[in-house]
Amino acid sequence: MPDRPEHRPVLAGKAALQAPGIRLEPLPEGHLLHVMGAIDADGLASHLSAAGLEASTIRSAGYRQWFIAGDDALPSSRIAAFSSALQGTAFVSDQSHGRVRMGLSGPQATELLAKGTAVDLHPSAFPEGRSAVTLFGHISLQLTRTGADSFELTVLRSFAEALYEDLAVSLGALPEL
DSSP states (O other): OOSSOOOOOTTTTOOOEEETTEEEEEOOOOEEEEEEESOOHHHHHHHHHHTTOTTSEEEEEETTEEEEEESSOOOHHHHHHHHHHTTTTEEEEEOTTTEEEEEEESTTHHHHHHTTOOSOOSTTTSOTTOEEEEEETTEEEEEEEEETTEEEEEEEHHHHHHHHHHHHHHHTSSOOO
8 A cells, every 4th residue: 555645747758858958957855844843954954864865955935934855755654753853943834746847058148048037147146055945937936046157946836837937948949828
């Protein structure tokens, strides 16, 4: 019996797309945990390490809110153990089933993103590791700079395909509809 209900990966079958200076790719659905409470990034990192989740990344999602993202799916028991370790300090909500991540990278990635979001993406204002909850066009997402020229976009599952196709059109990989 599966630990969690199975779902079809929403970007299954979508290939990584390349255009001059830019790459768009679906990322593994893995896990995405929303943590809310009186804990800072250092305290959260120590709890992640103790739970064996050090391969996960911590992203700010607002005041006293964090997203913990990783490429591996986590069994409910491991999420429950992590949640118990934070009891009295923070709450954990598993968002793995409801959000999808995609990567956008290359020297032209910032230029493409600047066409759809109001976030100042200059490295001095939005350095590596910084996250912002914003809009790309009409779609809400969490934008994270993961490298000098690379970003991760986390979007609600129901908007993932639309965002992927909007970005693909912007890359010139799909004809405009």
